[in-house]
Amino acid sequence: MDMKVTRKLMTLSFAAMMLPTLAADNLPQGAPDFSKIKETDYLPAIESAIKQKRQEVEQIVANKQKPTFKNTILALETSGLELDKWLNVFEGLTSAHKTPILADTEKKVTPxxxxxENEISFNKALFQKIKFVYDKEYKKLKGEDKRLTEVVYKNFVRSGALLDDQKMARMMQINLRISELQQQWGDLLPAATNGSVVWVNTKEELSGLSEADIAQCQKDAESRGAITPYAIVIVNTTQQAILTNLDNRDLRRRVYEASRHRADGTRQFNTFPIVVEIAKLRAEKAALMGYKNYASYSLERTMAKNSDNVYGFLKQLIAEYTPKAQAETKAIEDFAKQQMGADFKLEPYDRFYYSAKMKQQMLNLSDDDVKPYFNIDSVIVNGVFYAAHRVYGLNFVQRKDIPTYHPDMKVFEVRDKDGKMLALFYSDPYRRPTKRGGAWMSAFAKQSGQRNQLPIIYNVTNYAKAPDGQPTLITWDEVTTLFHEFGHALHGMLSNCYYNTLSGTAVARDFVEMPSQFNESFASIPEIFDHYAKHAVTGEPMPADLKEKMLKSINFQTAYALGENLAATCLDLAWHHLSADEIPTAAQAPQFEIDALKQIGLYDTQVPPRYSTSYFNHVWGGGYAAGYYSYLWTEVLACNVADTFQKLGALKPETGDAFRQKVLSRGNTKDQMLMFTDFTGMKNPDASGLLKYRGL
Structure with missing residues (x-):
């Protein structure tokens, strides 16, 4: 070995002894020891791990032997283990519990x-070794070795490894600037959302809310400085669930406008300058790679493959959806006019309110009728976990001895049907100012046979926690969100792959949402539903008549939900089909959004996008650029999978085992369309059932 490298490694080893330890020997599976890790530990630990990763890559490049799978592809796969460990935990906290110290650390760590990443992606000597292995060995390799080689090689090519020096240098600049902008976005959007609190002076203004909801508004006001006695906190989507019950129309308007304009410059915050610059840089990046726009570049390695296929899929849905949405809006407005007079004009902030009253009149049902039966603790343990037990044989035991980063969290040991330890699962359900909006799944550690690592998986949601001593009651939509995110968790926990790069949810963007969307289907299966839908106080199951009405109501006026998703999807695609010189200015961006929706036939003030451009975190802060369509695409896959489960027996262990072995355990070790075919027997997804499943 080169003596300089040896000295560097010795220095690094000595420095590492002075650094904090992430895990403790007494915790299972390398679980992070949050009782010992200090917020100030992350920066030095990550800096050290970056140096270690850099040295490991240098060793691969310096190796004078002929490049092989073992000394190149496998060596790259095994590098950076310490960095992975620290980043998995750090990135989890910066999303779910970003304190000022962690936010400052993130600003230093991101560049x-x-x-x-640029050093590795554009290391010509390293890529030449990878290319040599791909050219000379790929056809001889088998199984995961072959798949890993393909994935590594193509990732380097897509990053720009084949570019000339000038273009490569520009690509490095683009990558750095995008990361800086996404860091700014990650700071600005939560601040904008927290800054859009609607302050309320009197309890009377909150007429229509339950006592529990009013208590939550009081609690939210107190936690934010008590400017007034009550506060309504804005959540991440455009429409706010609280509008369903607010009698005060002007307060409904204020809440809706606070949501819609949280980050568009009409208030304190404006994300459009970030949006515009990211869009331009992505378009330029695609052009450097030889693509006409970023959407073409992004879609190449998805199931959909190209924009034509995506737009063909969407236009079919839009054509079928539009008349149903128009009829739904007219029905709600006609109902509202019966109560408010013939000259009443329905506004978007009225829609949820009168739709709920219409549902109450037609079905004699409201959210407050069913929420007492949806205690979050029962939904998780007796619903989400019970379904996983019935379908996959999994068993869950709470571990109160494992430290967490927040006292609201719970940790569960997950054991397989044969009693073997399978995973750890962390649940972080309640909202707080340090947590970004939305719901998600990720991992403190991914499953890997090569690393001898069992998965450590977590789910994060943003539910309002009930006052101390009271059960936290949630809506049906929130129930299905728990099942949805746990579908992602199952994809991570049931992974059985050798390589970390290929394991768990490391699949195409328009496949990764399928297991989660499919898992929602278990929420309404009678045996599962009856097991968790029990009164929070009495423990009695939901009465049969109420259950029947509740299940019927699931598909009541569902055109809205499809429309808001379609609108957001088309906004995402519109931005990423532009060349760099076509990107509008920040001042023009709001009008661009309107024009884009009009062009595709989705401009409807009654059905705004689920996420408007200025707070579309999936696209500007996350990994869904030109990929938000995948929620609808994978919903089709999920419908097809649910039909197969129904045909084979939804709760039969044999059905769950087949899905586990053919899909959930496979990660990215196989083409996802082939996995889909293996389980369903279908060569291609069938979209015809989507509107049926949505009750349209």
Missing amino acids: LLTEL
């Missing part, structure tokens, strides 16, 4: 990580 270091981008620099490292």
Whole structure:
């Protein structure tokens, strides 16, 4: 070995002894020891791990032997283990519990990580070794070795490894600037959302809300400085669930406008300058790679493959959806006019309110009728976990001895049907100012046979926690969100792959949402539903007549939900089908959004996008650029999978085992369309059942 490398490694080893330890020997599976890790530990630990990763890559490049799978592809796969461990935990906290110290650390760490990624992605000597292995060995390799080689090679090519020096240098600049902008976005959007609190002076203004909801408004006001006695907190989507019950129309308007304009410059915050610059840089990046726009670049390695297929899929849905949406809006407005007079004009902030009253009149049902039966603790343990037990044989035991980063969290040991330890699962359900909006799944550690690592998986949601001593009651939509995110968790926990790069949810964007969307189907299966839908106080099951009405109501006026998703999807695609010189200015961006929706036939003030451009975190802060369509695409896959489960027996262990072995355990070790075919027997997804499943 080169003596300089040896000295560097010795220095690094000595420095590492002085650094904090992430896990403790007494915790299972390398679980992070949050009782010992200090917020100030992350920066030095990550800096050290970056140096270690850099040295490991240098060793691969310096190796004078002929490049092989073992000394190149496998060596790259095994590098950076310490960095992975620290980043998995750090990135979890910066999303779910971003304190000022962690936010400052993130600002320092992000450019270091981008620099490292650029160094590796554009290391010509390293890529030549990878290309040599791909050209000479790929056809001889088998199984995961072959798949890993393909994935690594193509990732380097897509990153720009084949570019000339000038274009490569520009690509590095673009990557660095995008990471800086996404860091700014990650700071600005939560601040904008927290800054859009609607302050309320009197309890009377909250007429229509339950006592529990009013208590939550009081609690939210107190936690934010008590400017007034009550506060309504804005959540991440455009429409706000609280509008369903607010009698005060002007307060409904204020809440809706606070949501819609949280980050568009009409208030304190404006994300459009970030949006415009990211869009331009992505378009330029695609052009450097030889694509006409970023959407073409992004879609190449998805199931959909190209924009034509995506737009063909969407236009079919839009054509079928539009008349149903128009009829739904007219029905709600006609109902409202019966109560408010013939000259009443329905506004978007009225829609949820009168739709709920219409549902109450037609079905004699409201959210407050059913929420007492949806205690979050029962939904998780007796619903989400019970379904996983019935379908996959999994068993869950709470571990109160494992430290967490927040006292609201719970940790569960997950054991397989044969009693073997399978995973750890962390649940972080309640909202707080340090947590970004939305719901998600990720991992403190991914499953890997090569690393001898069992998965450590977590789910994060943003539910309002009930006052101390009271059960937290949730809506049906929130129930299905728990099942949805746990579908992602199952994809991570049931992974059985050798390589970390290929394991768990490391699949195409328009496949990764399928297991989660499919898992929602178990929420309404009678045996599962009856097991968790029990009164929070009495423990009695939901009465049969109420259950029948509730299940019927699931598909009541569902055109809205499809429409808001379609509108957001088309906004995402519109931005990413532009060349760099076509990107509008920040001042023009709001009008661009309107024009884009009009062009595709989705401009409807009654059905705004689920996420408007200025707070579309999936696209500007996350990994869904030109990929938000995948929620609808994978819903089709999920419908097809649910039909197969129904045909084979939804709760039969044999059915769950087949899905587990053919899909959930496979990660990215196989083409996802082939996995889909293996389980369903279908060569291609069938979209015809989507509107049926949505009750349309």
